[in-house]
Amino acid sequence: NVNQHVSIIRPKQDLLESRFLMYWLNARQTQELIEEIQKGATRQALTKRQIQNFRLPAAPIEHQKVVADFLDAVRTKEDFRSIILPSYLEHIKAIVARIEMLTGKVEEARGLRETAVVETAALMGSATTEFLSSIKDRHEMTLEDTCISIIDCLHSNPRYSDEGIPTLRSPDVGWGTLDLTNARKTDEEEYQRRTRRGEPQKDDIIFVREGGGVGKAGIVLNNQKFSLGQRVMMLRPDQTIIFPRFLLYQLLSPMVYHDQILSRLKGSASPHLNIKALRKFILIVPSLKTQKEIVEQLDVISSKIDALNNLQTFTQSELDALLPSILDKAFKGGL
Structure with missing residues (x-):
């Protein structure tokens, strides 16, 4: 059963591959089209007529299946290079390979940030131990x-x-x-x-x-x-x-x-x-004077760790926003 907010689309199998339709519906360009159709409407919903009037790319059913297989492989991170695409779509492989390379660089940057946070936090423990061990009036x-x-x-x-x-x-x-x-x-x-x-x-x-x-x-x-x-x-x-x-x-x-x-x-x-x-x-427990001096120095280290953690959070947001931007540019030919 489905409720009133859901529609079932059953493609004609000799004309339209279901997975091809799914990928097309989820594509950014299609989502932007849907948003444009809904502009100004008091109720954010598509009518049956509007859905029926969607215009899909014309492609032979065999090509649709190959493209769907290719996108399945990309989505599940399987090897897509062995899939033979139609000649007019071969350039997509190069785009996806470029995306993979850039994604790897993004993940590497994310890993370096995380490693820096962990290593800097470890310094706090070392500094505390060193200060406590050096106390004379203890x-x-x-x-x-x-x-x-x-x-x-x-x-x-x-x-x-x-x-x-x-x-x-x-x-x-x-x-x-x-x-x-x-x-x-x-x-x-x-x-x-x-x-x-x-x-x-x-x-x-x-x-x-x-x-x-x-x-x-x-x-x-x-x-x-x-x-x-x-x-x-x-x-x-x-x-x-x-x-x-x-x-x-x-x-x-x-x-x-x-x-x-x-x-x-x-x-x-x-x-x-x-x-x-x-x-x-x-x-x-040393004198209060010694305690105060140690706390002041550890507070400085702690503030630097906080600043790095804040930078890590900010960078994480930047990196998370970067991948969709890369994908968008790739499929618009901007890479």
């Missing part, structure tokens, strides 16, 4: 001794609403940041229930202690209002002892992640950290 404290409070999430699923206040889950926590853009929401009553032990406030740290993202952490910014969903917990640093961002950088450092988090993980299907073990994490 002494060690447990995580619980550096925090005013450590608050776990409620061990119950939030009652979600379409509108309301965000509730933060592990996918919303990055490596240093919190992103509420796609966070699910709860109403005010559920928010109050989930923040009874404490509402997140500026400079608190949200830490993922369960699931595939265990070890991720982000700092709460001013005016960020949310409750804790599942798999996360909240740390409130004692700022007379430790700067929040110094604690954040240390939690994200290889010295903590590899030496203390990975060694304490329980479970394989859903890895998790025991809160008691987490409280006993050993941290390096």
Whole structure:
């Protein structure tokens, strides 16, 4: 069955190859024609008469089948070179080969950008380790001794609403940041229930202690209002002892992640950290002056990584827009 917005077209098999018709209908030129027909109409729809009046390229049925085979091969990335096209269409092979070459260059550029982001992010871990290792006025404290409070999430699923206040889950926590853009929401009553032990406030740290993202952490910014969903917990640093961002950088450092988090993980299907073990994490805590100096230098590196990530996102959009442009130029003879 089909609804009122769909039409069935059944070609005469001795005149029109179905796949040839499909490719023609999906071609940009045909779509532009359809848009032109619909201009000014209050209801965006084609009438049966308008569809019947479409004028297709005249080609023998044998040629239509060969062209359809060729386009099938291109679409599925199979070898199209063995398909013998009619002589007047042989140039299409050269066009597609050119498209493949340019596509390869686009993919190579995309890969280089992604590699640069990964390598630069790795430098952050190396820099943090180097700074922590070079501290002279160092002494060690447990995580619980550096925090005013450590608050776990409620061990119950939030009652979600379409509108309301965000509730933060592990996918919303990055490596240093919190992103509420796609966070699910709860109403005010559920928010109050989930923040009874404490509402997140500026400079608190949200830490993922369960699931595939265990070890991720982000700092709460001013005016960020949310409750804790599942798999996360909240740390409130004692700022007379430790700067929040110094604690954040240390939690994200290889010295903590590899030496203390990975060694304490329980479970394989859903890895998790025991809160008691987490409280006993050993941290390096120098003077506040030294902490401030280290944070300032790591912030500079972090800002460079953010800039590169933004460039990667921008470049990705550019590259994604480039391929349709290449295809359009190719089939108009512009390559």
